[in-house]
Every structure is written in C-alpha cells, then in structure tokens.
Amino acid sequence: MATFVQKFGGTSVGDPQRIARCAARVKQRRDEGHSVVVVVSAMGHTTDELIELAGRVSEKPSRRELDMLMATGEQVSVALVAMALEKLGVPAISLTGGQAGILTDGAFGRARIIRVVGDRLEQELAAGRVPVVCGFQGLSLEGEINTLGRGGSDTTAVALAAALRVGEKGGCCEIFTDVDGVYTADPRLVPNASKLARISYEEMLELALLGAQVMHPRAVLFGERYGVPIHVRHSQRPDEGTMICRETPEMEDVMVVGAALKPDLGRVSLRRIPNNPGVQGMLFDAVAKAGIMVDDIMQTEFGEIASISFTVDHGDLADVKIAASQVLDRVGTGELAIEIGLAKISVVGTGMKSHSGVASRMFVALGAAGIPIHNITTSEIKISCILGKEHAQKALAIAHEVFGLDKIGASRTEQAAAAAR
Ligand code: ADP
Ligand code: ASP
Ligand code: MG
Numbered sequence: 318m319a320t321f322v323q324k325f326g327g328t329s330v331g332d333p334q335r336i337a338r339c340a341a342r343v344k345q346r347r348d349e350g351h352s353v354v355v356v357v358s359a360m361g362h363t364t365d366e367l368i369e370l371a372g373r374v375s376e377k378p379s380r381r382e383l384d385m386l387m388a389t390g391e392q393v394s395v396a397l398v399a400m401a402l403e404k405l406g407v408p409a410i411s412l413t414g415g416q417a418g419i420l421t422d423g424a425f426g427r428a429r430i431i432r433v434v435g436d437r438l439e440q441e442l443a444a445g446r447v448p449v450v451c452g453f454q455g456l457s458l459e460g461e462i463n464t465l466g467r468g469g470s471d472t473t474a475v476a477l478a479a480a481l482r483v484g485e486k487g488g489c490c491e492i493f494t495d496v497d498g499v500y501t502a503d504p505r506l507v508p509n510a511s512k513l514a515r516i517s518y519e520e521m522l523e524l525a526l527l528g529a530q531v532m533h534p535r536a537v538l539f540g541e542r543y544g545v546p547i548h549v550r551h552s553q554r555p556d557e558g559t560m561i562c563r564e565t566p567e568m569e570d571v572m573v574v575g576a577a578l579k580p581d582l583g584r585v586s587l588r589r590i591p592n593n594p595g596v597q598g599m600l601f602d603a604v605a606k607a608g609i610m611v612d613d614i615m616q617t618e619f620g621e622i623a624s625i626s627f628t629v630d631h632g633d634l635a636d637v638k639i640a641a642s643q644v645l646d647r648v649g650t651g652e653l654a655i656e657i658g659l660a661k662i663s664v665v666g667t668g669m670k671s672h673s674g675v676a677s678r679m680f681v682a683l684g685a686a687g688i689p690i691h692n693i694t695t696s697e698i699k700i701s702c703i704l705g706k707e708h709a710q711k712a713l714a715i716a717h718e719v720f721g722l723d724k725i726g727a728s729r730t731e732q733a734a735a736a737a738r
Pocket of ligand 3: 468
C-alpha cells in the first residue's frame, strides 16, 4: 500500500459536478488499496474575485488582511470536497493549512514553508480517513495565516508529499489540473505544442520560473530536494500525463525541451548614477525590503558613471518607483526611467549544456521576423529575451518552431517508453 498526495486545481473543483469527479478520482486510488491525502485550491476564479473585492473596499489593503481573506477560498473547497467524499462512502476530514501542520515563515502573500509537522496527517491516515487540506496557506510561528504566493497549492501538495515520504513508499504527488500534462509551451498560446511524457526537475523549475504556470516553482524545488515524483495529469480525463523526475542521461540528447512566456513586465532604469562600490547593494536591498521580486538585472558602466536596469512584474511598478526614488535621493544624482509593456520569452533544455549554437538559432529566427530584442540573459540551460509585449506571442511561436518543439514531445515519449522497458 502506497500513499498518494492528490492536488486538484481551481478549475478542477470549479463546480459541484467537477468536485464529484475529483472525489471519484480519490475513491479510485483508495479502492486500489492506497492511502490518499488531498490538497485543493479555491474554486474557479475565487482568489481573483477575493482580491478584486478587497480592492473595492480599500485601495491598498494590508498584506495580513489580504491573506486572511484569500485563505478563505481554499476553506470553502476543502469542506465541499470532504462532503463529496463522504457521500461516496469515503471517510474524509477537511483541514486548514495550519491544522495540517504547515508552518510558514511569516511573509504575508509570499510565505515559504519552513516545516511540515505531519502528526495530524499521520493520525488521520491511520484512522482510515482522507485528509483534505487547504492549498496555498500555512500558519506562521506567530500564529498568523500566511499564503504562499499565487499558484501555491502545488507547493502545499509537494511539501506534504515530501513530509509523508511518498516517493520512498511507491507513491507520488499527483497534480490534477485542466491540462493533460506539461507541454513544450502553454497549449493555449501555442496550439501545436506537444506533450512531454517526462521532464527533469531542473527543466521544469526553469520553465515555471520563466512563466509556465502549470507548476508553482517552489513545488518543483521541493520535489527535487526531497525526491518526490510529481505526476501532472488532467483531473477530468484519464491519461498518462507528465512525470517530473530526476534527469537521465538521454535527456541531454534534446537541446531545447520547452518555451515559456512571461507577460506584463516593466523595466526600471537608474541612469547616470555614480559607479561607487555599494550602490548596487543599496538599490537591491531597498527593493528587497519593499518585498519586490526582481527579474533580470543589467548594468552598463561608463567610467565613473553607471546605469542599472532591472525588470519586475507590472504590479510591482508603483512600489518599486518609491524604493528606487529613495535610493536616487540617497546617491544624490542620476535619473529614474520606467518602461512598461515588456515581456520575456525563454527556451529551456538540459541538452543546451552539451550543444552549441542554441542562442544564435533563436536570435536569427527572431531577427528574420523583424522582432527587436531589448535584453538577453542566459544560463546553462536557458536563454531569455526581453521584448515588446506586442511581439511576445509571435516570438514564442517562432522559438517553439525553430527548435522543432511540436515534435519533441513525441521523442521524449519514446525515451520514456525505452526507459520503462
Ligand atoms: P490549476 O488551477 O490546476 O493549478 P493553472 O491554471 O495554475 O491550473 O495551470 C494550468 C495552466 O497552465 C494550463 O491551463 C495552461 O494554460 C498553463 N500552462 C502554461 N505553460 C504550460 C505548459 N508548458 N504546459 C502545460 N500547461 C501550461
Ligand atoms: N487559489 C490560489 C491562487 O489562485 C492558489 C492556487 O490556486 O494554487 O493562486
Ligand atoms: Mg496552478
């Protein structure tokens, strides 16, 4: 008998019929003789609606109260899923993140899980019940409700799977969503994207960080760190899905495995500032203290003068403007420029480590389409280009095509079959 953690996303629990189908999935695993822990997101677009509601009450609600409000979405769905399970004759109990032992670091709106105290879950499983746990939330050491950042229910699921050591006991973490696996690009944006039978944690993490919404980045990190096999599957259709697993040598045969798009970026530039030691530290310390996640950073030097630019999500521009203006006041000279309407497209692949010419193929293809590139960043396994938002979807399709990604999924499927033989 193995233990499975099954996570159902917002669309998958969007209405009573879908909730019933999710409950049937859970029952199926139980009927096979396994233990199941369920993690659920808020129904449909509930979290967006709660944020919008808060905005109608206050222009800038405090992060604490926003977390208190957002966490209610998941409480609705856990209770309903537990009811649906009981109706099928499966004993179940709904739990908040705190009740399930998820301890967080206190950072409202973007908390990290610092520990999972698994006793309550173990007790419920031992009593033959299915714990149905609120995704996206935990309890800080101060007893405050924290949320884990948008899309964070995936992280709840993988963290619980790690705490319960499901991988060592023949189980895995199943991420049930509204797409039947991880594709070479978002299938909503690139219709000929192909489904991957397998992807490495490293590749999935990069894709998630670069905009592939299908998995929350920290969930992939937990999976890699604690060896949790993650199986991404469609919640309403039976299919093979995608396994996120450790890299195997043949994965390097594929140069690029996926492409991703991060929309709505803004670029903040501090121009003509003194090129003194410590100026970068001062700037990014102020930005970090304002709770802003910085994307790519660029610096150019002209002797004693420097310009530093960085990209952030559009939503953070107002806060970043305040923080950057204060830094300019402190350094005494320089000017602040903010550009909006940017996006980032990226390609990712473990195989880049052993193949050359990947970047040039991408730049040549974008150039031939007349798409200007405003900045480039690379790592061992990714290449990213910042460009105008108006070009983003076309650029994504071009990058997808130039690396033949519409066929890559099939070749990874063959690899998976070979690995299984
Ligand atoms: P859930 O509510 O189940 O957590 P999400 O909306 O967070 O679901 O994630 C699923 C969505 O991720 C899909 O509907 C798809 O549009 C998007 N997506 C982005 N990139 C990819 C990709 N590479 N493969 C599959 N889906 C992707
Ligand atoms: N309900 C949360 C959100 O919409 C968490 C999640 O769905 O993973 O971001
Ligand atoms: Mg999600």
